[in-house]
Amino acid sequence: MLSARELYNRRSLLNQTISVVTLTTRLLLQPFHLPLLALSPILLLVCLLISLPFLSLVFHLLLLGYFSKGTGSQEWHLRPYAGWLTVGTLLVWFWTWCVARDVLRVSVSGVIGSWYFTGVPTDGIEIAQRAVYRALGPSLGTECLSALVLTAIEVATFLITAAMRVRALRSHVFRH
Numbered sequence: 001m002l003s004a005r006e007l008y009n010r011r012s013l014l015n016q017t018i019s020v021v022t023l024t025t026r027l028l029l030q031p032f033h034l035p036l037l038a039l040s041p042i043l044l045l046v047c048l049l050i051s052l053p054f055l056s057l058v059f060h061l062l063l064l065g066y067f068s069k070g071t072g073s074q075e076w077h078l079r080p081y082a083g084w085l086t087v088g089t090l091l092v093w094f095w096t097w098c099v100a101r102d103v104l105r106v107s108v109s110g111v112i113g114s115w116y117f118t119g120v121p122t123d124g125i126e127i128a129q130r131a132v133y134r135a136l137g138p139s140l141g142t143e144c145l146s147a148l149v150l151t152a153i154e155v156a157t158f159l160i161t162a163a164m165r166v167r168a169l170r171s172h173v174f175r176h
Contacts, residue, residue, distance in 0.1 A: 027115060035128040036111050040104060047100045054093040061086045091155065098147035106135035106143060 007014070064082035067074040110131030111124075135143070 024112070027112070030124075035125050036108060036131075039107055039128065039132065043100055043104050047097060050096060051093065054089060054096075057089050058086055058093075061089065091151065094155070095147055095151045098151050099144055102143035102147050103132075103135045103140075106139050107131045110134050 061082045062078065065076055065078040068077055107128070108131075111127055114127050114131070
């Protein structure tokens with residue numbers, strides 16, 4: 001939690017952050033950068049379309065199972081390999097979203113870097129095309145690897161926090 005004194009001591013850092021956000025916003029709202037602003041919704045739509053086969057596969061894998069033949073009611077049990085394949089499918093699906101996020105980041109940084117090193121550009125469409133080509137061409141391997149690492153870290157973080165919640169809930173239940 002930041003106190004008023006810490007905010008006062010960090011005012012130069014805050015002023016620098018405000019300046020960067022103001023400069024970036026002013027740059028992106030200029031007419032020649034409209035293709036860059038359209039890139040994010042287009043990439044989101046493409047990812048949503050790519051997600052449909054993953055969701056279909058997950059739902060089909062969850063149907064692989066059997067009913068137990070017990071007394072009274074029947075229970076649905078998922079086959080072990082279907083559970084592992086579902087987890088693998090969800091991880092690959094999450095990884096593709098991370099790759100798409102990295103492609104967007106590299107494209108935006110390419111346009112901003114071009115503007116920074118060459119001055120204010122006159123043809124935003126050409127610069128955006130070159131940035132997208134760079135993101136989908138030479139940098140794609142690096143983006144895929146970084147997305148794999150980030151996916152592993154985010155999944156591990158999720159599992160650790162879920163385990164901590166289960167442990168806290170279990171200790172709370174057994175205490176009362």
